[in-house]
Every structure is written in structure tokens, then in C-alpha cells.
Amino acid sequence: MSHITQFITSLGPSVVLPVLIFVFALILGQRPGRAFRSGLLIGIGFVGIGLVINLLTSQIGPAAKGMAKNFNVGLNTIDVGWPATSAIAFGSQVGALVIPLGLAVNILLLTVGLTRTLDIDLWNYWHIAFTGALVAILSGSILWGFAAAAIHMVILLALADWSAPWIQKYYNYPNISLPHGTSAPYILLAIPLNYVFDRIPKVRDLKADPETIQRRFGVFGESIILGLVLGLLLGILGGLSFIKTVQLGINLAAVMLLLPRMVSILMEGLIPISEAAREFVQRRFPGRNLYIGLDSAVAVGAPAVIATAVLMVPITLLLAVILPGNHVLPFGDLATMPFIVVMMVPILGGNILRSVIAGTIAIAGGLYIATWISPTFTQAAENVNFKAPGGATHLSSLVDGANPLTAVFYALGHVPTVGLPLLAVVALLFAWWVSRRSQQEPSPASGAPEEPVELERTGEPDITTEA
Template structure:
């Protein structure tokens, strides 16, 4: 357990290069190529974190001042994902998340129930989170462990389902996002897309970044759009002209820099992705493999960032207007891109649809985060987490407001039966998906032969 904790403490920017290097050696890559790939991935991840850090450091004070200016007083503080991850991994159940995630992933790969090899072990804290909450709620360690196992299965299944969308929209072949925050919103986006397609007005409204730029000219360019949205947020925060302009330039910088540092990470990942494809093709001709990565690879897309910036004041407004909500959005306002990045491909980059869907998600999410806050607060107390000044209860949007959190919490009220039912449904979906893939592959083969 001490070794696992040491790996966790290294953080993703160190742990991920090590995993990529080892994985490259297993795939018979040259040691020098595997080392270079791993190091480049680590550098890219640091670059992503630096740019996201710039966004959080810029928007955090703006959000705080917006809250004070609007006179919002809510009793549960959103402490943000870094604190949530620390609490999750620090729990008794959470400490087992990485070995659970590795074991489940290996078993599913062996039996052909998943195509995703999840190398993003750091983000198994999402699995640790639900396991810890269920364990506290039910006072059952074993039920918490079972929840972590089933949650891992759910993430792998959703990762496989979303991989083709990731490739088609973001242009990342053989890459999937087994991310506990991002994947559940994909299922939420599917029915909304069908609804939007029949709604008068919205169904014909093209609002992807390309259409916006074509319609607005220079004002629709991603960096100018970032500037405008940053200025609007600064005005809502009541800042001075100097601070407003600085915030605008910083948000413009994020719009420009984030896609470029993502490209660095992909530069390191692509040789490993290609080697993985060749490795699987030789040994398992009828199968393909996705490398599971952090959805941070997607958050730099202009449609994701633009929608997220619009949703920040929307989230604060919803916090006041939603009856029964007690959560004050704060720490996770800058991580809204992770909540919507797998919705954007379903809406084909349509910013209007993404904002509407994001607002609906946040509205329900705030109620979920409010409901789980007593369990979250207890988990934090169990690991000695230092509460923010004046806060007696805490929660988060990532992962406190995520649909899967609500599903597992309510399923746990039925005990083992409820959690096992989710696992059985997920396995059946995986089996159905594999069968469907084989049928599609056979149909494609028959088509080529007849041609």
C-alpha cells in the first residue's frame, strides 16, 4: 500500500510518463523511443496543467468577487477537484482504487469486454470517491469496495462508447477518455441532441466555432471570443478596467495556448498508440485497442472553452435560483470544461446546445452535490481535511454533481442488490457492444469482398 501511495503522490505528470515508458517497452518499442514518448507526454501534461492553472487562477478570484457582489449566501462550499481527489484517495476504500482499477481493466481486456487500456491511473480517484461515499453512507467497507469495482466497469463501458466520437470530433485515433467526470454526461447529451433536432429554431441554428467565426468575422475567432467572455466575467465581478482587461487577455491566452500544449502531449502519445495498434493487430486480428487518457486532451477545443466560460455565471445564477440547492459553486467553476467535453462532440461543437445542456446538467448537479454533501463532509473529516474558513459542510461539482454519483448513492440504498444490478447492466452493455462490433466488422469485410 505504501508503494501505491508513493505513486499517487508523484502526481500524473510523473506517473504518466513512467506508465507510458513501461507500456512502450511491453509493446516492443525501442527503449529510447518509449522514453522519449513518455517524457513528451509528461511535458505535455505539465503544459496543460499550467494553462488550466492560469484559467483557474484567473477565474477563481473573479468567481469569488461575483459571489460577493451578488450577495450569494449558501451553506455548502464547493472545494474543487484537487481537494476532492485528496479526500478520495485518503479514504480507506479510496486507497484501493488503483489496484481495483488495474485488476478490473485487465480482466475486461482478457475477456474482450473492453477496448480501453486505461493508463490514466491518477484519475481513478473518481472511483475512489464513489466508493468512499457509499462506504460512509452504508457503514460498509465491502459495499464501498464493490461500488469502486462496478464504477470502474461503468467508466470502461462508457469509454468504449465515446471513443469513436473522440476520434471523429477531436481527431485522436485509438484514444479514449475513461474519465469519471466526463463520460457520464455523454449519456445525458444523447437524448438532448434528439430533442434539439426537433425543436423549432434550435434545430436549424448553427453555432459551432466555425459558423460563429464565419458569421461574426474577427469577433468569432477563438482568441477574440475568449477576450470578450473574459471581459464580461470581469464586469460581472465588478472589477476595475485594468483588471477586466487583464482577465480578458488571460482567457484569450487560454483559448490559444491550450490546443497547442495538447498537441505536444499527442506528439508523445501517437507513437505509443500506433505501436499498440500493431501489437493488438498481430496477436488479436479481430480486436482494436484504445489508450485511455485524461479528458484534459479535449478541454482546449474552442467549443469547449467558449461554452464553459458562458456557463460560469450561469452556474452561479442557478445556485441562487434552484430550490433546495445549498452548494456555492466556487472551486470547480474552472473545471466545467471537463463536465461538457464529451457532450460537445454529440452536439457537433454547437455552443448554444452545449450551454443549454450544460445548464440543465448543472441544475440537477447542484441538487446532487447538495444531497451528497453530508457524506462528502464526513469523508473529509475522516482524513483530516482542513476545511475552508467559515465552512461547516463541503461538496464539489467534480465529482459531487456527476450523474453517476447520484446513481451509486441511490443504488446503495438497496444494498448489494442495487450496486450489483448496475454492474450486471454494464457487463451486458459491454457484451452487446462487442457483438455489434463483430457484426459491423463482418459486414464491412463482406462488403469489401463483394466489391
Template structure:
């Protein structure tokens, strides 16, 4: 456990390159090429974190000013995913999520019930978060462990189900997103796609980043759009002219730099992905394999970023007007691109549809995060987390995730029976997806 915790503490930008280097050697990639690929991915993550840091550093003061100017006095602070992940891995069960996730992945790959080979080990914190909360609610360690298994199975189902859309829209060949926050968004967005396609008028409108740029010229450019959104947020925060302009340039920088950092990630992943698929074709003809990666690969896409920046002031407004909400959005405002990474793929880059469906998702997240606040606060105290003087904390990310609410409400109320039912549902969905894909492959071969 000490070794696992040490690996976790390295962070994704360090241990992921090491893991990819070893994986590359297993795939018989030359050591030099494998090392360069892993190192490039690590550099990409560092660059991505720097850009998100720019977003967080500049949004933080603007958010605080808006809170002060408009008298927002919500009692629970959203501490964001960095704090939530630290809390999740800092609990008694937290570090167990990594070996549990790896074992479940190996078993499912072995029996052919998933196509995802998950190398995104650090993001097992999403699994740790759910299992630790159920342990906190029930005081049953084994129930918490079983919850981690169930959550992992659903995550691989979401990843496999969304992988073809991820490949088609983002051009990420052989990549899937077994990401606890982003992957459920694919399933959430599907009913909205069905609905939007049947609303007269809306079903004929498609507003993506390219359309906006074509119609608005320079004002539709995503970098300029970022500057405009920064100006609006700065003005809403009643900042000085100098600070408003600084925020505008910073938001423009995020819009320009984020896609470039993602391209670095892809540059490193490409040789690993190609070698993995070549190995699968050679040893398992007719079977496809996805490399499971962080959805950070998608957050730099222009429609994702544009919709997420538009949703920042909308999120704050919803927090104020929704009756019964107690959560003040803060830490996860800069994380919104992860929320909507797969929304944009489902809606084929339509910013309007992403914003509408995203606003509904935020409403649900605020209420779920409010419901989770007492137990997240207790979990933070148990993990010796410094709450910065706040008496109540939550997180819009995993603390507001609708799937976590389902897992934990059922797990707490019905315990073994409830989680057993969810286990069977997850198993049934994985079998259904395997059979569906097999039938589709047969049709393609016959054609």
C-alpha cells in the first residue's frame, strides 16, 4: 500500500510516462522511441496543467469578486477535483482503487467484455471517491470495495460505448475515455440529442466553432471569443479596467494554448496506440483494442472550450437562483471542459446544444453536490484534509456526479442487494455491448 501511495503521489505527469515507457517496451517499441513517447505525454500533461493553472488563477479572483458583488452567501464551498482526488486517495480505502481497477480491467479484457486497456491509472481516484463515501456511509469496508468494482465496470462500459464517437469526432484512433467524470456524460447527452433532433427549428440549427467563425469573422475566432468571454466575466465581477483586460487576454491564451498542449499528448500516444493495435491484430485477429486515456485529450477542442467558458457565469447564476442549492461553485469552474468533453462529441460540436444540455447537467450536479456535502466534509476530516476554514465542502465534479448519486443511494439503502443488482446490470450491459459489436462486425465482413 505504501508503494501504491507513493506512485499516486507522483502525479499523472510523472508515473504515466513511466507506465507508457514500460508498456511500449512490452509492445516491442524500440527503447528510445518508447521513452520519447512517454516523456512527450508527460510534457503534454505538464503543459495542460499550466494552461488550466492560468484558467484557475484568473477565474479565482473574478469568481470571488462576483460572489462579493452579488452577495452570494452559499454555505458549502466547491473545493474542486484536485481537492476531491486528494481526499479520495487519502482515505482508508482510497489507494485500494488502483489494484482493484487494474484487476477488474485485466479480468474483463481476458473474457472479452471490454476493449479498453486502461493506462490512465491515476484517474482511479474517481473509483476511490465513490467507494470511500459508501464506506463512510455504511462503515462496511467490503461493501466499499464491492462498490469500487461496480463503478469500475460501469466506467469501462461507458468508455467502450463512447469510443466510436470519440474516434469519429476527435479523430482519436484507438483511444477511449474510462474517465469517471467525463464518460457518464456520453450517456447523459444521448437523450438530449434525440430530443433536440425533434424540436422544430432547433433541429435545423448547427452552431459549432467553425460556423461561428465563418459568420462572425474575426469575432467568431475561438481565441477572440475567449477574450470576449473574459471581458464579460471581468465586467460582471466589476474588476478594474486593467484586470478586465488581463482576464480577457488570459482567457484568449487558454483557448489558443489548450489545443496545442493536447496535440503534444497525442504526439506521444500515437506510437503506443499504433503498436497496441498492431499487436492485437496479430495475436487476436478480428478484435479491437482501445487505449484508455484521460479525457484531457478532448478538452482542448474548440467547441468544448467555448461551451465551457459560456457555462461558467451560467453555473454561478444557477447556484444563486436554484431553490435548495447550498453549493457555491468555485474550484470546479475551471474543470467544466471535463464535464462536457463528450457532450460536444455527441452533439457534433454544436455549442448551443452543449450549453443547453450542460446547464441541465449543472443543475443536477448542484443538487447532488448539496446532498453529498455532509459526507464529503466528514470524508475530508477523516483524510486529514485542510478545509481552509470552511465548515462544509463538496465538489461539483465527482461530488455532483449523477452516477455517483445512483451508486451511493442504492448502496446505502439496499447495501449488498442493491450493489449486487447494479453489478448484474453492469455485467449485462458489457455482454450486450460485446454481442452488439460482434453482430456489427459480421455485417461489415459480409458486406
């Protein structure tokens, strides 16, 4: 099983996902030719998304390094980034079996009606492997590590179901949910924050979404211009040369334009599968609707997401400097800020100001979480013979190392015999609550008649009820 898992993860999502989609489409009754084309388009879309995200990473990296130097940051715990974190997770004993474990949990919950999401994003099962590896170290038991990974899967599926109406409406993705280990937990911050924002005079009426900005500023409010300006700002703050600064501005403008185009290619292949899945499930389970669980990379191209993420780079570095007790030097994951804010943005109505405030709160708390778990994170890296960059002896990350769910599992991992069974009960009750709630809320993209109920202003989708 370890070799199978390593083989699947080595192929990457651009290969694994098209194969899974092809098989899935055949099961749904699609013709082989159409199923093959859909799978291939989805693979091409992921390749394109990966290329643009790599462009974003390579461009922001030097600016972030320059800002860290300019801020005279003297922090001793290195943010090694998500590639290293995922390698550590999959290299652990829990990671060896996490894909069959995650699939088994997902299928079981689908069978008993505790989730609508079929999470086919196997590569990102590393998120649950990561928490499982930490708990296994803390408890000294691989079985508790597997239990933690399974509970984590239940929570992510419930969060994906709960957030699906916002995701589908804002991004216009029919029957899609995002059970992503980095992105999904932050909806637990965005929902109450949006409630608070809607009750603050003047703040609740302040429009700062890309569409409003473009209406007010014309061509200068377009997403590509916004990307250019933010790139120039990052270059100046990072002390880059004039040429490097201009190149950064142009490249961020390109990211703003190209990411949505790449996502549209992926969606061209995915929408027929999504529709076939909905029809398949409704024929066999009247009243139920299936969501296809994908990587949140499919949504990071939205202008509000990129704008928020780029603004969060200098804010994150500033927080690292001024927060007392923080030991983490943000670096490896600075370019992955879009994944931290991508599921908060729809709940906050695409409002960039609200999203930046929410992101600032998330990172402020996350730096303390990343500092707290650093000793066990470093131990997990040593267990798989991970070679730290520059010979660093204290490791952590901003992606899952600073994640609120990581903090929950890390705390309960110290007392697994009490904490994990209690968390399992809470997770199942949460999944039951979400499933009961979603039975009365068909997907906004499902074609069911919509009846708006009383919801608060921006950010919250119209919740609908069955006729």
C-alpha cells in the first residue's frame, strides 16, 4: 500500500485526476470519447493552473526575501513551505495508507448520507496525513495517528458541504465543493467575521469588491492593472531593482489574467461530469445532490483572491516582526496566501478590505500555532530524513502548520485517549448538522427554484428551500 500511495502521489494531480475523472465518467454512464475528453481537459487545466501558480511563486519569492531582509527579521524557525510539508506528511507512516483510509471514510459518509462531497482530489489527502503524523508522534501510537487522519477527513467533508453554496454561487461552479485541508477551516473564521462586519455602521456599506473598484476607477480598476500596481508595490518594498520591480508588476498582471483562463479550461471538462453526477445521484437517491470535491486551486484565480493574497504578503512579514513570542520566519508559503483566503473571499462577498482583515487575523493566530507545533513538526521531518534548507534546526510552515485545525489536533494529540474520541463525536455531529441543513438547501447551480430567506447583506448566498 505504501508503494501504491507513493506511486499515485508521484504522478501528481495533473495525471491522477484525469484518470479518476475518466473512470468516474464511465461509471456515470458517459460515452468513452466524451469521458476521455473531459478528463484530458481537466488535466490540461491543472497543468495551466500549476504553471501560473509557479510563476506567482517564483516572482513573489525574491520580493518576500528582500522584505524579510529589509525588516531585519531575526527569527529562528523556518517556514519550509507546502511542498516540503506534503513530502513530510506522505513520507510518514500515516501517509503510507492515507489515500485508502481517506477514500474509505468518504465512501462511508456518502453511503450513510453524512456528506454530499466525493473528494477525488487524492493528492491533497496529505493534509490529513500531516495531522495524523503529528498525533502519532505526540501519542506514540500509529493507530491514534490513523484515527486523527480519519476524523480530519470527516471535518473537511462537512466544511466542504457547508461552504458549497457560497463557493458555487461566487465562483459559478455547479455542484463543486472544496474539501481542501488548508482552505476549508478558515470558513469558521470568515462566517462570524462577516456577521460582525455587517453590523458595523459604514463598514457594512463599504464596497471593496473588484467589480465596484473597476466601476469607480474605470480601466485603472481592472484586475490586470491591480496586479501591476500590487507587483510594483511588492518590488519596491522588497528593495528589488527597477527592472526586477517592473518585471514583477507585469508578471502579477499576467497572473491576474491567466489564472481565470486556465480555470475556465478545467471547468470546460468538469461541468459535463458535474451534471452527469447530479443526474446519476438524483435518479438513485431522490432529493440528494452530489458535490465533486476538488483542489481549491480551481478558485485561486479570482481577482479578489489574488489581490487579497498579494496584500497579505507584506502584512504577514510585518506581523512576524511585531508579534511578541512568534519565532516563525514566513518564506516558503508566502506565495500560497491565495489558498488561505480563497474560501473566505466568497463568504465575505468578494470584499477585498474584509478579506484582508480576515486574513490578517488568521495569520496573526497562525504564526503562534506554527511556533507552537514547531518541535513536533521538526521531529516529523527528521523521521522521514527531510533535509532542512540551510541546515535549519527549527521547522514549521504557514499552510498547515498555521492552520486552526492543526492546533485542535495538536492540542488533543497530547491527550488522545480522551481528546480524539470526543473530537470524533463532535465531528460526526457537525457532519450530521450540515447534512440536515443541506437537505433543505439545494445547490444554487442545481436548477431548483430559489426562495431567498433573511440573510445579512454581502457575502452570504441566498439559501433556498425545497418547493
